[in-house]
Amino acid sequence: MDKKKSIILSFMELAKEAGSMNEVTIKEVAIKAGIGKGTVYEYFSSKEEIIVSVIDFVIGMMMDLYLIDDGYEELGFNDSLRKYIANAYEASKSVSQIMTLQHDQIANNVKMQEIKDIVFKKIADFQNQNLKIFKDNIYKKGLLEGLVFETNDEYLRIVLRLIVREFQDSTHMQDAPLDTEKLQDYLYDMTIKLLKAE
Amino acid sequence: MDKKKSIILSFMELAKEAGSMNEVTIKEVAIKAGIGKGTVYEYFSSKEEIIVSVIDFVIGMMMDLYLIDDGYEELGFNDSLRKYIANAYEASKSVSQIMTLQHDQIANNVKMQEIKDIVFKKIADFQNQNLKIFKDNIYKKGLLEGLVFETNDEYLRIVLRLIVREFQDSTHMQDAPLDTEKLQDYLYDMTIKLLKAE
Amino acid sequence: MDKKKSIILSFMELAKEAGSMNEVTIKEVAIKAGIGKGTVYEYFSSKEEIIVSVIDFVIGMMMDLYLIDDGYEELGFNDSLRKYIANAYEASKSVSQIMTLQHDQIANNVKMQEIKDIVFKKIADFQNQNLKIFKDNIYKKGLLEGLVFETNDEYLRIVLRLIVREFQDSTHMQDAPLDTEKLQDYLYDMTIKLLKAE
Amino acid sequence: MDKKKSIILSFMELAKEAGSMNEVTIKEVAIKAGIGKGTVYEYFSSKEEIIVSVIDFVIGMMMDLYLIDDGYEELGFNDSLRKYIANAYEASKSVSQIMTLQHDQIANNVKMQEIKDIVFKKIADFQNQNLKIFKDNIYKKGLLEGLVFETNDEYLRIVLRLIVREFQDSTHMQDAPLDTEKLQDYLYDMTIKLLKAE
DNA sequence: CATGAATGAGTTTTCATTCAT
DNA sequence: AATGAATGAAAACTCATTCAT
Numbered sequence: 001m002d003k004k005k006s007i008i009l010s011f012m013e014l015a016k017e018a019g020s021m022n023e024v025t026i027k028e029v030a031i032k033a034g035i036g037k038g039t040v041y042e043y044f045s046s047k048e049e050i051i052v053s054v055i056d057f058v059i060g061m062m063m064d065l066y067l068i069d070d071g072y073e074e075l076g077f078n079d080s081l082r083k084y085i086a087n088a089y090e091a092s093k094s095v096s097q098i099m100t101l102q103h104d105q106i107a108n109n110v111k112m113q114e115i116k117d118i119v120f121k122k123i124a125d126f127q128n129q130n131l132k133i134f135k136d137n138i139y140k141k142g143l144l145e146g147l148v149f150e151t152n153d154e155y156l157r158i159v160l161r162l163i164v165r166e167f168q169d170s171t172h173m174q175d176a177p178l179d180t181e182k183l184q185d186y187l188y189d190m191t192i193k194l195l196k197a198e
Numbered sequence: 199m200d201k202k203k204s205i206i207l208s209f210m211e212l213a214k215e216a217g218s219m220n221e222v223t224i225k226e227v228a229i230k231a232g233i234g235k236g237t238v239y240e241y242f243s244s245k246e247e248i249i250v251s252v253i254d255f256v257i258g259m260m261m262d263l264y265l266i267d268d269g270y271e272e273l274g275f276n277d278s279l280r281k282y283i284a285n286a287y288e289a290s291k292s293v294s295q296i297m298t299l300q301h302d303q304i305a306n307n308v309k310m311q312e313i314k315d316i317v318f319k320k321i322a323d324f325q326n327q328n329l330k331i332f333k334d335n336i337y338k339k340g341l342l343e344g345l346v347f348e349t350n351d352e353y354l355r356i357v358l359r360l361i362v363r364e365f366q367d368s369t370h371m372q373d374a375p376l377d378t379e380k381l382q383d384y385l386y387d388m389t390i391k392l393l394k395a396e
Numbered sequence: 397m398d399k400k401k402s403i404i405l406s407f408m409e410l411a412k413e414a415g416s417m418n419e420v421t422i423k424e425v426a427i428k429a430g431i432g433k434g435t436v437y438e439y440f441s442s443k444e445e446i447i448v449s450v451i452d453f454v455i456g457m458m459m460d461l462y463l464i465d466d467g468y469e470e471l472g473f474n475d476s477l478r479k480y481i482a483n484a485y486e487a488s489k490s491v492s493q494i495m496t497l498q499h500d501q502i503a504n505n506v507k508m509q510e511i512k513d514i515v516f517k518k519i520a521d522f523q524n525q526n527l528k529i530f531k532d533n534i535y536k537k538g539l540l541e542g543l544v545f546e547t548n549d550e551y552l553r554i555v556l557r558l559i560v561r562e563f564q565d566s567t568h569m570q571d572a573p574l575d576t577e578k579l580q581d582y583l584y585d586m587t588i589k590l591l592k593a594e
Numbered sequence: 595m596d597k598k599k600s601i602i603l604s605f606m607e608l609a610k611e612a613g614s615m616n617e618v619t620i621k622e623v624a625i626k627a628g629i630g631k632g633t634v635y636e637y638f639s640s641k642e643e644i645i646v647s648v649i650d651f652v653i654g655m656m657m658d659l660y661l662i663d664d665g666y667e668e669l670g671f672n673d674s675l676r677k678y679i680a681n682a683y684e685a686s687k688s689v690s691q692i693m694t695l696q697h698d699q700i701a702n703n704v705k706m707q708e709i710k711d712i713v714f715k716k717i718a719d720f721q722n723q724n725l726k727i728f729k730d731n732i733y734k735k736g737l738l739e740g741l742v743f744e745t746n747d748e749y750l751r752i753v754l755r756l757i758v759r760e761f762q763d764s765t766h767m768q769d770a771p772l773d774t775e776k777l778q779d780y781l782y783d784m785t786i787k788l789l790k791a792e
Numbered sequence: 793c794a795t796g797a798a799t800g801a802g803t804t805t806t807c808a809t810t811c812a813t
Numbered sequence: 814a815a816t817g818a819a820t821g822a823a824a825a826c827t828c829a830t831t832c833a834t
Contacts, residue, residue, distance in 0.1 A: 022220060026808060036816040047808065154376050155384060161367075162360050169359075178352055186353060193391050223824065234799040239826065418616060422829060432795040434832085443829065550772050551780060557763075558756050565755075574748055582749060589787050620804065630820040635805065
């Protein structure tokens, strides 16, 4: 297998277990990846570089999993929204199995401001693309169907954040207080209410 | 000055800067507090103990700042909600200046399961009290005035989390994309929409 | 009570529990003595000084307990020897309740060579006096009664060390393999054999 | 060279100089062994582990040096005893050059009761084997030759302890008051007297 | 005299990183 | 390329000693 990827995946898994990237040691990563400690440094020049790669990888995964643009063509507003929410839930579940990437985690674990900026830019990109997909595939239909009111990006961002964060929280906690089917229903209803034309 | 408090405050400030409690060193704390390294250990028997105290302190602050029960008596539903949101914003601003306490941060930084449980319990308490205050002072009036629909605690919790987290995020980021006045307005509108009687 | 003595006694007791003088901390001593840490330094200028005082105290005790010169007048050789052995046993028991002072312990715990020399000299004095008492009160009678052979101090020292050390060891160990009555009998017999005139 | 052994030997030498194992620091050990501090922890996971290894090593040495079973076959009682004593002397000299292992030292330096028990058991084993060798090769011949009286193990143990301790003491002290040839003669005579058939 | 808060030098231990093989 | 032995800087923590009150 690709050693570089194997290192990233091993690191990721250990970070999830430990609850923090800083607590993962190179020795552990090497053991989990089944290679020598020195070999890690053949592929990455420092622990920081691994962390950045891991963050990159997770953001990439989020992009792939969340930012789905297909399958909306034939659906109306209501079904599109249902699909969007279902997809967001599935995506958050998959990502969470790997690692939850909090803004905090990045701030904590990346030392160089320069790199921090790049990472934050990627996250902003992700959110922008998410917004674009939502607008193009769901919100726009709502407008055409006269079901939603006209608002601005700021407002829509808040709505999307509500969805993403609730799913993150629910996959995060072991003792979810709310079953996920119901949570999807709630969020569907709430989104409808928040966007409904007067 | 009270040394114990001074240590907690120094630790907190450094944790905020570093973005993580584990990265704060006792040496730094001692320097920031203007005392010797050994002195820190006169007041706390281990770093873990300091961390727990810091978490306790922040939860205490949150309780004091968020959970305000006064001044709602003479207000109707709309004004009560405005007041609640304004207060939540002020509280999140104050707490954030100190340190934002994420679920993650606790999971990462507290080692002993026993203590973790206590801390999580305190957070749950906080959320329950917050819900109670919201129901008693705002939601109940909405019901009386016929302005809100009848729903359950789960739904209300999601609404309250929306408010708290948006404020946390907005005070969190240096480059807030949204001015806070406007955010309050948005959240007021959104809450109204989410609770509005059909 | 005399604070100085109280410090010495507290130190001694703690040293016995810990099994080593170095592991006793001034804080513990102060607590045990019921005084402040600073007060300890009113009576002793350093931990080393306390240790030396403790050693002095124990040597003094040994002198008082072992070096008994009385009560031999009217006894013959055999009874004198019995008495000597009984006394050695009692003494070793009393001292052991306080602290066993091994040559090693002194070497380990006293840092300044000068003081070490003084202490070793005191121990040599003790042994010399012990020998003198044994010769004057027991061995001399044996010679007069024709029961013992003529030998030199070196030989007698070995015999006396045998007695002292067996008692020390037996009071030392919790699971003494031999009951003390019997041990006294054995040592009496052995001494007789070792000194017996051909 | 074998680093693990080199660490043990360095530790041992320093412990001998300092007179106590607890006072030896890892830094000193590393310097003496000519390696880095971190390297010590590649071979031992803690200071306690080193101490246990050192004790093990010394007990092993004692076993090898003291418990010699050969060369007694063709000798009679008297010569066997002479040989036994000469060997005990040589052994104690060799071990002492390394480190004298006192019961005290173990009690002080080993923290975990479990390990303490193992060590004490090893020492008991050593003493039992020593007794067995003495009985098989020396005492039994004395019985056959009618030169010694019949006695029990307790009595024999005291005799053997006399020998071992006198040699330990004499090699221990820098200013031995007695030359070693003479000491061997004394102990030979004494053993004969203590065991002699009436 | 008595105190204990304050201190920092010194200790054990961890771990990212290097480098000879 | 791959390795893991070796390293030392840095971290948490201890404790004899000082000194203002």
